[in-house]
Amino acid sequence: MLDALRLRLRALFRGSAMDAELDEELRYHLDAETERNITRGMSPKEAALAARRGFGNPTQLKEEARDSWGRSWLERLVADTRYALRSFRRAPGFAVTVVATIALGLGLNTTAFTIFDAYVLRPMAVRDPASLYQITWHDRGDRVRGFSWRDYEDIRNTREALSESFAIRSIFSRIDSLPAYGQLVSGNFFSMLGVGAALGRTLVASDAAEPGTQAVVVLSYDTWRSRFGADSSIIGKMVRVRGQAMEVVGVAARGFGGLGDTPLDFWAPATMNDVLFDGDGAFGPHQTEAFWLIGRLRPELTPSQGSAWMMSWLRAHHSDARGRDVPSDATVQSRATSIALTPEFVIFFTPIATAFVLVLLTACANVANMMLARGLARQRELGIRLSLGAARGRLVGQLLTEAVLLALPAALLGFAISRFTIDGGVRLMFATIPAELGPYMRIVPLAPDGRIFLFMLVAAVTAALLFGLAPALQATRPNIVQATRGDFDTDVRPSRLRNSLIVAQVTTCVLLLVCAGILFRGVGRMQQLEIGIQTHGVVRLDLQERPGVRTRVLQLLHDRADVRTLAAATDPPFGHRFPTVPGGAADGPVQPISYDFVTGSYFGLFGIPIIRGRTFTAQEERVGAAVVIVSDATARALWPGREPVGQVVRLTIDSTSGALAPFRTRREATVIGVAANVVLGTVIDPLDSPVAYYPSSAENADMPVLVRVTGPQGLTARRIDSALAKRVPGSVEDLHTIDDYMYGGIYPFRATYWIAGALGVIALLLTLTGVYGVLSYVVAQRRKELGIRIALGASAEKLVGLVLGQSMRLCAIGLVAGTVLALGVARLFEANIVRLDTYEPAAFAGGALLVMLCCLVASYIPSRRAGKADPMEALRSG
Amino acid sequence: MARKSAKIDLLQGTLDLIVLKLLRAGAANGWQLTQSIQAISHGVLDVNYGSLYPALRRLEARGWVSASWASSENNRRARYYQLTAAGRKQLEAERASWERFSQALGLILQSE
Numbered sequence: 001m002l003d004a005l006r007l008r009l010r011a012l013f014r015g016s017a018m019d020a021e022l023d024e025e026l027r028y029h030l031d032a033e034t035e036r037n038i039t040r041g042m043s044p045k046e047a048a049l050a051a052r053r054g055f056g057n058p059t060q061l062k063e064e065a066r067d068s069w070g071r072s073w074l075e076r077l078v079a080d081t082r083y084a085l086r087s088f089r090r091a092p093g094f095a096v097t098v099v100a101t102i103a104l105g106l107g108l109n110t111t112a113f114t115i116f117d118a119y120v121l122r123p124m125a126v127r128d129p130a131s132l133y134q135i136t137w138h139d140r141g142d143r144v145r146g147f148s149w150r151d152y153e154d155i156r157n158t159r160e161a162l163s164e165s166f167a168i169r170s171i172f173s174r175i176d177s178l179p180a181y182g183q184l185v186s187g188n189f190f191s192m193l194g195v196g197a198a199l200g201r202t203l204v205a206s207d208a209a210e211p212g213t214q215a216v217v218v219l220s221y222d223t224w225r226s227r228f229g230a231d232s233s234i235i236g237k238m239v240r241v242r243g244q245a246m247e248v249v250g251v252a253a254r255g256f257g258g259l260g261d262t263p264l265d266f267w268a269p270a271t272m273n274d275v276l277f278d279g280d281g282a283f284g285p286h287q288t289e290a291f292w293l294i295g296r297l298r299p300e301l302t303p304s305q306g307s308a309w310m311m312s313w314l315r316a317h318h319s320d321a322r323g324r325d326v327p328s329d330a331t332v333q334s335r336a337t338s339i340a341l342t343p344e345f346v347i348f349f350t351p352i353a354t355a356f357v358l359v360l361l362t363a364c365a366n367v368a369n370m371m372l373a374r375g376l377a378r379q380r381e382l383g384i385r386l387s388l389g390a391a392r393g394r395l396v397g398q399l400l401t402e403a404v405l406l407a408l409p410a411a412l413l414g415f416a417i418s419r420f421t422i423d424g425g426v427r428l429m430f431a432t433i434p435a436e437l438g439p440y441m442r443i444v445p446l447a448p449d450g451r452i453f454l455f456m457l458v459a460a461v462t463a464a465l466l467f468g469l470a471p472a473l474q475a476t477r478p479n480i481v482q483a484t485r486g487d488f489d490t491d492v493r494p495s496r497l498r499n500s501l502i503v504a505q506v507t508t509c510v511l512l513l514v515c516a517g518i519l520f521r522g523v524g525r526m527q528q529l530e531i532g533i534q535t536h537g538v539v540r541l542d543l544q545e546r547p548g549v550r551t552r553v554l555q556l557l558h559d560r561a562d563v564r565t566l567a568a569a570t571d572p573p574f575g576h577r578f579p580t581v582p583g584g585a586a587d588g589p590v591q592p593i594s595y596d597f598v599t600g601s602y603f604g605l606f607g608i609p610i611i612r613g614r615t616f617t618a619q620e621e622r623v624g625a626a627v628v629i630v631s632d633a634t635a636r637a638l639w640p641g642r643e644p645v646g647q648v649v650r651l652t653i654d655s656t657s658g659a660l661a662p663f664r665t666r667r668e669a670t671v672i673g674v675a676a677n678v679v680l681g682t683v684i685d686p687l688d689s690p691v692a693y694y695p696s697s698a699e700n701a702d703m704p705v706l707v708r709v710t711g712p713q714g715l716t717a718r719r720i721d722s723a724l725a726k727r728v729p730g731s732v733e734d735l736h737t738i739d740d741y742m743y744g745g746i747y748p749f750r751a752t753y754w755i756a757g758a759l760g761v762i763a764l765l766l767t768l769t770g771v772y773g774v775l776s777y778v779v780a781q782r783r784k785e786l787g788i789r790i791a792l793g794a795s796a797e798k799l800v801g802l803v804l805g806q807s808m809r810l811c812a813i814g815l816v817a818g819t820v821l822a823l824g825v826a827r828l829f830e831a832n833i834v835r836l837d838t839y840e841p842a843a844f845a846g847g848a849l850l851v852m853l854c855c856l857v858a859s860y861i862p863s864r865r866a867g868k869a870d871p872m873e874a875l876r877s878g
Numbered sequence: 879m880a881r882k883s884a885k886i887d888l889l890q891g892t893l894d895l896i897v898l899k900l901l902r903a904g905a906a907n908g909w910q911l912t913q914s915i916q917a918i919s920h921g922v923l924d925v926n927y928g929s930l931y932p933a934l935r936r937l938e939a940r941g942w943v944s945a946s947w948a949s950s951e952n953n954r955r956a957r958y959y960q961l962t963a964a965g966r967k968q969l970e971a972e973r974a975s976w977e978r979f980s981q982a983l984g985l986i987l988q989s990e
Binding site: 021024 | 907908909912913931935950952954955956957
């Protein structure tokens with residue numbers, strides 16, 4: 001067998017030597033035969049002729065012998081490859097365009113697939129991830145419910161549907177003044193998942209045995225590396241989590257970041273819950289449902305059987321529940337990957353996936369058009385080869401070889417593009433978000449794996465078949481007589497499809513670019529918008545709500561020289577949208593009104609003028625008096641033309657916070673002042689939406705503290721942060737300037753125009769190749785007609801104009817359609833983002849002009865070819 | 879089918895068997911093989927030389943024969959073919975299946 005392989009390889013690489021051998025052997029035979037014939041009495045001439053007669057066709061014989069060496073298919077492949085490479089060398093522009101177009105489509109799809117893979121397909125790096133399921137349940141009030149510690153222990157010990165289970169609760173805190181995401185876990189968490197320690201130990205059962213005793217923490221490998229410089233002496237050191245000193249006992253194994261879609265920084269025993277969450281009561285007499293449950297479903301059970309068991313357990317253990325609290329259903333959700341592939345997720349993801357596949361299909365269609373054009377240009381060559389006896393299969397094979405040869409480098413380039421877009425995208429995201437917000441971002445690793453390479457290979461080969469097969473089949477239609485004359489049907493395929501493709505591409509292009517332009521201009525203006533408040537120099541502090549902490553921090557802030565004003569509000573600007581409830585004048589109609597609880601100093605701090613009346617007194621703050629300050633717009637809306645001060649506002653506030661308890665029962669308050677209109681929760685909200693401010697003291701819990709500082713705000717903020725960390729460790733959960741919050745609010749728009757712009761540019765590139773491909777095809781198809789026109793006296797310019805006109809007609813349709821669609825989207829923008837000026841003539845004109853210019857450039861090259869049509873050729877072949 | 883010619887065409891696939899059988903007696907070159915076939919079959923079998931050489935190449939590719947250049951009786955370089963161990967096995971297998979085939983054919987032809 002080895003011999004046979006060696007022979008084949010030798011045949012492949014030393015084919016000519018073997019041909020020579022065969023020649024010599026055959027010559028020997030002829031000579032020997034001739035000699036024998038001579039000895040039998042023939043004349044030398046007759047003898048030689050007779051010998052040759054016995055042979056038949058020596059060339060055919062050689063071909064047969066060669067085939068029997070088994071060299072042919074390999075040899076054919078090599079020959080096809082060589083031939084294809086030669087033809088690419090003759091048309092490098094064509095090859096480069098095809099490779100770039102397909103690479104773009106493949107690259108984009110691979111990028112999307114990489115992200116999809118990381119979240120949905122890649123199994124968690126834990127033991128037997130496939131059997132892990134998260135259990136949740138809903139009550140009749142449609143609230144998602146968790147489990148108390150008692151519930152968890154009961155389920156863990158019965159081991160009926162779940163052979164093992166652990167309890168978790170998410171926790172956010174700052175470690176060394178940087179934000180950290182963690183989880184409180186039951187003691188069996190690490191052993192059940194089979195996750196070891198890279199350093200020290202993981203959490204064990206005894207860590208979560210006695211409530212509040214084991215103040216220990218395990219860090220994730222990545223956090224240990226990035227935050228603690230991979231300090232090997234970290235074990236035994238103390239870190240502060242929510243003000244509580246916790247001992248680092250270990251670093252989890254590399255690559256483990258928990259089971260969710262956000263890689264975690266640390267794990268602590270679940271029994272520390274009441275210490276870290278301010279006596280939350282998960283281990284008190286009335287155990288709160290603080291935990292989520294993840295377990296291993298017994299292999300013989302389906303998830304629906306698991307949820308049936310769960311329902312029966314819930315009915316038994318919540319038999320005393322009444323009304324809204326009665327369990328209504330239990331969900332058993334796979335946790336094998338970050339995001340489970342649920343029907344809801346498929347529905348959500350399908351449009352996105354379709355969009356990406358469409359990009360690839362468009363790229364393929366563009367290339368198919370170019371290949372068709374090329375096929376027509378080579379019609380004569382192919383026709384001659386067909387008439388010389390080349391098998392059609394052989395020619396199709398050869399054209400497909402060409403397609404694959406184009407698809408493979410495209411796959412490589414596409415892979416590079418996808419890596420570049422992923423790295424660049426992540427880098428761009430971190431570079432463009434405000435530096436202060438960077439530490440809050442967590443991204444799962446997006447390294448390529450086997451699934452991604454498989455995806456690329458399949459996508460590349462499919463693409464090659466898509467863009468290679470149709471042109472190959474069409475170009476080799478066995479119509480020899482016509483083909484050798486260079487003749488072909490003019491109505492080969494309906495050109496309507498191709499034209500609508502171009503129109504669709506131009507439309508998409510215009511739409512995306514105009515939207516990007518609108519957002520670009522909008523964001524630029526957003527930063528200069530009149531927001532009615534002076535944000536610069538204001539720092540927001542979110543405090544840890546432990547007894548005594550707030551009072552001490554307020555005192556320390558009060559004493560600092562770099563703090564000029566101190567205020568507090570339940571909803572500081574740019575945090576999120578203000579809560580909005582139905583309300584109105586005591587005697588008027590009901591309308592939505594936003595509300596906020598603030599200190600009297602809030603208005604002075606942000607430089608919001610009090611137009612009429614006065615602000616709150618310290619006494620009103622302390623008791624939560626029944627007074628209210630409304631905005632100018634509110635006053636005008638509720639009491640048009642009347643004096644607002646002294647009027648009564650009625651509002652239904654459903655706040656659960658303890659500090660705001662008085663307002664749950666009392667619904668009416670007297671207006672004591674009118675403040676100027678300001679922007680509320682987000683940058684995009686209008687200035688004149690109604691808002692009512694109620695008094696509250698900075699001493700009340702759940703009120704972020706606001707200070708106006710002197711000096712550079714970022715620097716002062718950091719200085720305050722470290723001073724507080726020293727004096728009252730762990731007192732500050734979060735600390736940022738209001739400007740950071742504002743930029744954070746603008747960021748999504750900035751990101752959106754980046755993405756819209758990038759997609760617009762890609763669409764533009766595809767349109768370029770699309771227009772180029774179609775026009776090349778059309779010109780190749782009409783060459784004869786164009787030649788006749790020249791022969792009849794048409795000038796080259798006129799022909800160029802003819803073809804250009806055809807493409808510009810398509811382009812114009814696309815431009816109009818795109819602009820109309822963009823106007824529609826602009827309307828949509830305006831409905832949701834009130835402060836965005838969407839009718840941007842510059843954006844519309846710029847987008848349309850850019851697309852039109854590109855169309856002109858793309859059509860110019862093929863059009864010039866039309867001008868060069870040879871009349872002689874047309875006449876000859878006619 | 880009334881053919882006057884005494885010569886008959888080779889059945890498909892039998893050439894391989896013939897070549898293997900002839901080579902069993904010892905190495906031979908292509909021309910010698912054609913001479914042997916004519917001599918042994920008393921000129922009945924008509925071997926087209928054209929099919930002999932592809933057949934030899936085929937056998938070589940399958941590893942049943944090996945080839946080497948050596949000088950012939952008339953002192954010229956000729957390509958000599960030799961049976962390999964695998965070829966010997968193949969010959970036995972093909973001979974057995976041929977015998978089964980010809981027996982079966984014989985039974986059918988005599989059954990009238």
